[in-house]
Amino acid sequence: MAVTDPDWWNSLWDTEAFLVYFGWYTFCLIAWVILPGDWIEGQQMRNGKKMKYKINGTLHRITCLSPGAHFYVAFSTYLLALGLAVGVIINFGPSSFTYIHDHWIGLVTAALINSVVQALGWYAWSFRPGPLLALGGNTGNHLYDVRRLVFP
Amino acid sequence: MSTGLKTVLQWFIGRELNPSIGSLEMKSFNEMRPGMILWTLINLSMACEQAVRRSKSDAFFLSGVTDSMWLVLAFQGWYVADALYNEPAILTTMDITSDGFGFMLSVGDLLWVPFMYSIQARYLAWNHVELGPVWTATIFSLHALGYWIFRSSNAEKNDFRNGKNPKNLQYIETKRGTKLLTSGWWGMSRHPNYM
Numbered sequence: 001m002a003v004t005d006p007d008w009w010n011s012l013w014d015t016e017a018f019l020v021y022f023g024w025y026t027f028c029l030i031a032w033v034i035l036p037g038d039w040i041e042g043q044q045m046r047n048g049k050k051m052k053y054k055i056n057g058t059l060h061r062i063t064c065l066s067p068g069a070h071f072y073v074a075f076s077t078y079l080l081a082l083g084l085a086v087g088v089i090i091n092f093g094p095s096s097f098t099y100i101h102d103h104w105i106g107l108v109t110a111a112l113i114n115s116v117v118q119a120l121g122w123y124a125w126s127f128r129p130g131p132l133l134a135l136g137g138n139t140g141n142h143l144y145d146v147r148r149l150v151f152p
Numbered sequence: 153m154s155t156g157l158k159t160v161l162q163w164f165i166g167r168e169l170n171p172s173i174g175s176l177e178m179k180s181f182n183e184m185r186p187g188m189i190l191w192t193l194i195n196l197s198m199a200c201e202q203a204v205r206r207s208k209s210d211a212f213f214l215s216g217v218t219d220s221m222w223l224v225l226a227f228q229g230w231y232v233a234d235a236l237y238n239e240p241a242i243l244t245t246m247d248i249t250s251d252g253f254g255f256m257l258s259v260g261d262l263l264w265v266p267f268m269y270s271i272q273a274r275y276l277a278w279n280h281v282e283l284g285p286v287w288t289a290t291i292f293s294l295h296a297l298g299y300w301i302f303r304s305s306n307a308e309k310n311d312f313r314n315g316k317n318p319k320n321l322q323y324i325e326t327k328r329g330t331k332l333l334t335s336g337w338w339g340m341s342r343h344p345n346y347m
Contacts, residue, residue, distance in 0.1 A: 024186065025186050028189070040240060040243075053240075075239070077189060078233060085193055094199075095200070107267075114262050114263075115258040115259040116255065118262075119255035119259070120163065122253050123163045133167055134169045
C-alpha cells in the first residue's frame with residue numbers, strides 16, 4: 001500500500017484501539033486521584049513560588065504491608081498496572097494479553113493524537129491572563145532556541 | 153522570524169511552564185505515568201505474542217519465552233520501576249524546571265517512550281533469539297556492572313552536592329568558585345553516571 005492510497009490512511013485508524021488507549025490514560029488519571037501519596041514541593045520558580053506535586057518524595061507508608069515498605073503514587077500505579085496484567089496472563093494464558101501487539105498501529109495513532117491534542121490545547125490555554133511561561137524556546141536568541149529543538 | 157514560524161516553534165517547544173488541571177500538574181504526570189508504565193505493558197504483550205507463536209498449544213508463559221526476551225523484560229521493567237520509585241528526582245531536571253509543555257515533550261512522553269523503547273521486545277516477538285546460558289549470564293553481568301557504576305557515581309555526586317563527602321573524595325575549586333570531584337568515579341570520567 002502506498003501513502004497516496006486512502007486504504008493506507010484507513011489502516012492507521014482503529015476505533016477500538018483508540019478507546020482502549022484512552023481507557024489506559026483514564027486509568028492513570030484515576031490512579032493519581034485515588035492512590036495515596038504525599039505532596040512535595042518542586043524547585044523554586046522565577047516568580048518565587050513552588051509547585052506542589054502529589055508524588056513519593058517523603059515516604060508514604062502503607063502499613064498493611066511490611067513495616068519497612070514504602071510505596072508511592074507513581075510506583076504504586078506501576079505495581080497496580082503490572083499486577084493486573086500479570087494476573088490476566090497467569091489466569092488466562094499468554095494469548096489473552098497480545099492485544100497491544102495485535103493493535104499496535106491503532107494504539108500508536110491514538111497516542112499520537114493525544115500528543116498533538118494536548119500540545120495544541122495547552123498552547124491555546126497558555127494565552128489566558130497570568131500563567132507562568134517557560135523561557136526555553138522564547139529566549140529571543142534564535143540560535144539557542146533552535147539548538148534546544150535539535151537536541152532536546 | 154516570521155509570526156507563523158514562531159507560532160509553530162512555540163507549539164513545539166511549549167509555552168506554559170506548569171499546565172495543570174486543578175492540582176494535577178500535567179507535565180510531570182505525562183512524563184512519568186501513561187508513557188513509562190505503558191512501555192512495560194507493551195513489552196509484556198510482545199512477550200505473550202512470542203510465547204503464543206512458539207508454542208502450539210496455549211502453553212504456560214514461562215516456558216514459552218526466550219532468554220533474550222526475559223533480559224529485555226527484566227532490564228527495562230527494572231529501569232521503569234527505578235524511575236517511578238525515584239519520581240521526585242525529575243523535579244530538578246530541565247524538563248520540569250525550565251521547559252514548557254509543548255509537542256516536543258508530549259510526543260516524547262506519550263508516543264516515543266512507550267512505542268519506540270519497546271521496539272526490542274517487538275523484534276523478539278517475531279525473531280526468537282536464543283542466547284544460551286553463557287551469553288545470557290554475560291549480558292546480565294555487563295548490565296549489572298553498568299547499573300552499579302550509574303548508581304554509585306550518582307550517589308557520590310548527590311552526597312557532594314548536598315555538602316557531604318563520606319568517602320573523603322578529593323576535589324578542586326575552580327576560578328568560578330564551584331567544586332569539582334577529582335577522585336572516585338568522577339575522577340575517572342566526565343560522565344560516569346551515563347553508564
